[in-house]
Amino acid sequence: MTGSTPPSHFDRLYRASGDPWQLSTSAYEAAKYAATLQALPRARYAAALEVGCSIGTLTERLATRCDAVLGVDFVEGALVTARARCAHLPGLRFERRAIPAEWPKGRFDLIMLSEVLYFLSVEDLHAIAQHCGSALMPGGTVMLVNWRGPNDGTMAGDAAALTLLQALPAGWRCQNAALLPQYRIDLAEGP
Template sequence: MTGIPDQLHRAFFKTFSLLAPGVQGALLRRYFDWWHRRPDPWSLATDSSEHHKYLATLDQVSAGAYPRMLEVGCSEGVFTELLAQAHPAAEITGIDISGRALERARRRTERYRSRVRFARADILEHEEHARFDLVFCAETLYYLGRHDRLRRASARLRSLTAPSGVLVLVHPWPEAELLHGFTDSDQTFSKISERVEANVVRPFAVSVYRNNQAALETGPSSMSSGWTS
């Protein structure tokens, strides 16, 4: 989807945020299971622009070891598979609201089953207590609608990112300015990089943040060390 149809698609889901979070989540689960009645409904595995976005996202992440990774909104596991290939030592968790999508994600990543797992979860309600060294959240936040839901999602992403860990947000541009704004204003995070591709079929932004919680807790002297790859 591009242009006006894409905008109408996202505007439609904003109306769901007028409902209570639990009701909103239940409707989204039913919708996305219906949407995934056929494989790869967004052509994520075959669309060249999606592949370009995936590679741009991976390219923005500084080289290094990330033992535990989380992908929020993993759908059918196309990007999860790329992550597993790019980081052969990492344990990866993918969450999505659609059980049907997750069934296909498990089949797609079968060869990595010893270190890739999936869970059906809503980012607003997810009760995962683990913290991750690298967290991805792509093409997900605009489904949440109202600012209070975006603020809540930002806080949840913060709680899932380990101290000194990295959070990567990927959303359509210029809408990403709003969707990433709550993380931009969160003093726990510092933005390390941002890549905006405005002259492509589906403009997007990749924003990368570091969780500075450990430095904040130990005082200003720790903050001076900055980002290291």
């Protein structure tokens, strides 16, 4: 994760608060999650990968649309909360991984990159784009959700989204599904 926000930054945030972004209590987050699910182009997915799943608030909602979801994060404390939140749901599992270096094996028809890209370096965004190219099943979707306001990451949310979209393999179809003052939602599908 060269040049990316270091894991120690997130460890500090989660030690100070179990929900540092109020993901489970914020009306804004609830509305954004609803918009995220509404923007998905398919009603159902077989296998989803959620990068940066945090405490599992979006993961829990994805479970209503996916047969299986793998949530990954590199903060074990967040994953403990995610596992407890989603213990009642079948088909969900959580793993501690540093993305992109520890990209999971397997293929997915949905790869969710929500509120994580602007914490990564340009190099890591390019690596994630390459992983998406090899891990996305035919007809699958890569979804990007990015905060557009000030953040404590490495770049603005718009720059992060555009950097990743431009780094995807040639022939991918990309479209913006929502562009609000607070956040943007982008979709990409392989050839």
